[in-house]
Amino acid sequence: MNEQAHTTAPPLTRSSPELVNKLEWVMFFRVVLITLLFGSALALNVGGADPVVNPLRRDFIRLIVGTYLLTIVYALALRRLSRGVVQFAYAQLLVDLVLSAAVVSLTGGSESLFLFMYPLSVLNASFLLFRRGATYLSAVATALVVLQVAREATGWGMAEGPASDAELRDILLSGLANISAVFLVGLLAGYLSEQLRDTGQRLRYASEDLAALRALNEHIITSIRSGLISYTLDHRIIFMNPAAEEITGRDTASALYGDVTRLFPELATLTLPKDRRRLEVSYAHPDGQHRLLGLSASPLRDNHQVVKGWIVIFQDLTPIKEMQAAVQRSEKLAAIGQMAAGIAHEIRNPLAGMSSSIQLLERGEALSPMSQRLLGIVSREADRLNALLTDFLRYARPGPRANDTLALETLVQEVVAVFAAQHGARIEVVTRLGEGLSLQADAYQLRQVLWNLLNNAAEAMPDGGRVDIIARLLPADDSAPERIGLQVVDRGAGMPPEMLNKVFDPFFTTKPSGTGLGLALVQRIVEDHGGTLRVESEPGRGSTFIVLLPVKGRPGEPSAPPAALEARL
Numbered sequence: 001m002n003e004q005a006h007t008t009a010p011p012l013t014r015s016s017p018e019l020v021n022k023l024e025w026v027m028f029f030r031v032v033l034i035t036l037l038f039g040s041a042l043a044l045n046v047g048g049a050d051p052v053v054n055p056l057r058r059d060f061i062r063l064i065v066g067t068y069l070l071t072i073v074y075a076l077a078l079r080r081l082s083r084g085v086v087q088f089a090y091a092q093l094l095v096d097l098v099l100s101a102a103v104v105s106l107t108g109g110s111e112s113l114f115l116f117m118y119p120l121s122v123l124n125a126s127f128l129l130f131r132r133g134a135t136y137l138s139a140v141a142t143a144l145v146v147l148q149v150a151r152e153a154t155g156w157g158m159a160e161g162p163a164s165d166a167e168l169r170d171i172l173l174s175g176l177a178n179i180s181a182v183f184l185v186g187l188l189a190g191y192l193s194e195q196l197r198d199t200g201q202r203l204r205y206a207s208e209d210l211a212a213l214r215a216l217n218e219h220i221i222t223s224i225r226s227g228l229i230s231y232t233l234d235h236r237i238i239f240m241n242p243a244a245e246e247i248t249g250r251d252t253a254s255a256l257y258g259d260v261t262r263l264f265p266e267l268a269t270l271t272l273p274k275d276r277r278r279l280e281v282s283y284a285h286p287d288g289q290h291r292l293l294g295l296s297a298s299p300l301r302d303n304h305q306v307v308k309g310w311i312v313i314f315q316d317l318t319p320i321k322e323m324q325a326a327v328q329r330s331e332k333l334a335a336i337g338q339m340a341a342g343i344a345h346e347i348r349n350p351l352a353g354m355s356s357s358i359q360l361l362e363r364g365e366a367l368s369p370m371s372q373r374l375l376g377i378v379s380r381e382a383d384r385l386n387a388l389l390t391d392f393l394r395y396a397r398p399g400p401r402a403n404d405t406l407a408l409e410t411l412v413q414e415v416v417a418v419f420a421a422q423h424g425a426r427i428e429v430v431t432r433l434g435e436g437l438s439l440q441a442d443a444y445q446l447r448q449v450l451w452n453l454l455n456n457a458a459e460a461m462p463d464g465g466r467v468d469i470i471a472r473l474l475p476a477d478d479s480a481p482e483r484i485g486l487q488v489v490d491r492g493a494g495m496p497p498e499m500l501n502k503v504f505d506p507f508f509t510t511k512p513s514g515t516g517l518g519l520a521l522v523q524r525i526v527e528d529h530g531g532t533l534r535v536e537s538e539p540g541r542g543s544t545f546i547v548l549l550p551v552k553g554r555p556g557e558p559s560a561p562p563a564a565l566e567a568r569l
Helices: 004-005 017-043 055-080 085-106 117-154 165-223 242-246 267-268 318-363 369-396 406-425 444-461 518-528
Strands: 227-232 236-241 275-286 291-300 307-316 404-407 427-433 436-441 465-474 483-489 532-538 544-552
Touching: 017 055, 017 085, 017 117, 017 465, 055 117, 085 275, 117 165, 227 242, 236 242, 242 404, 242 532, 267 291, 318 369, 369 444, 404 406, 404 444, 406 427, 406 444, 406 465, 427 444, 436 444, 436 544, 444 465, 444 483, 444 518
Parallel strands: 427 465
Antiparallel strands: 227 236, 227 307, 275 291, 291 307, 404 436, 465 483, 483 544, 532 544
């Protein structure tokens, strides 16, 4: 900011609120002063108690009443005044000087006890109008003093006539002393008022700069996308920025002055000032999700470098970790794709020969029951090996994908009907689908996604149970286009948190007869359609697989993992 603007006070304007406020105080001070001075004179019976015999007492009463009336007129005029406030202030000060001159003239002239009212008026001028006002009023007050001295010296308008030579000397000395007092008061008051105004302006500008700097710091802290929490040495939270509220899912009002170790227990061991840690912690979000946060803690020091607490800056690393996992899966897929052709050639050809040979042997009539049983085992294992190889090739090298317009309700009902025919009454499937849902996708691959998810739910409930299929339209927002959210909810044993990160990995399975490619294939198909797949699960509460697919069928950027579309029943 320009330094000149900080040191030069702005001129008074015609409607300065500051000047109006000062005028109100001056009017109040005038009333109080006149009341005390003249009221005290009346109370002490200066000049006698009878106003008829004592004209001075009568004049005091008139001055008191006139001051009250004049102050009322001033106040009414000031309320209606929209411009010319400076001129109004000068008018008031000149009237005050004239009244002071009248009082001095009535109370003895150069010997009056009220000569101090001249410097007092100059002080008021410096208070209202600073150095310029004090200078002008000093000149006017000097002229009035000179006029009073000349009047007494010449006897003009005075009943006692001109002063004698001895009195004239005293009158001149008194006038000179009063003129000196007026000018000294004017110079000193003007200088001090200017210094006070400049100091006030510098303080005002400094306060504005400090407020602007504080606002800038607050904007910086509130605008950064990393969470920031500061807490005291006894682990009491004293600040949270909006990003910290968003990441932790807790608002400042509920978290302020709470124990930070309730949010991040790992910070309990952070005690020494030299400790500067970078931690990766698992955080249980209030929405039930477990997120991986990266924390960086540093000591919070005051101006004397004394540690008063800690500052923790953290970020949600969950999307980054998921991206890393996706990259790792892509790398695995690339390696698998290179080996897929060789595996198909090396395994399927011998497998076809083995199957043909087994079929020929089974037709023989000289086989013993034991040989027939063993050949049956070999045939079943060959079929199982062929199915594994088929899934493997489908996962590693998916075929071209169609982009047809599908009615989701029709497709779901078809898959549910086949599933119900296979599993009977052991598994109850309940569908809750939004009306008129349609999307552009490959019908065969989408049936395969739903079939694998239903089979996975059935395998999670070996004793039977209920599976819910829920679907609804999710409107477009800034992060994603219009999507259809589909979730399959089972009521099986659920999965621990450490298993959730591996459930979509190829060949990972917890089932004795599983290949570990079913869910991996589902994720591959969903991602090929530009969608996302995630799972929510807790031990004892079952699992929810959530599929988000774009309505238009165009691949889009994967968004942050959403929460379940509806609460698990």
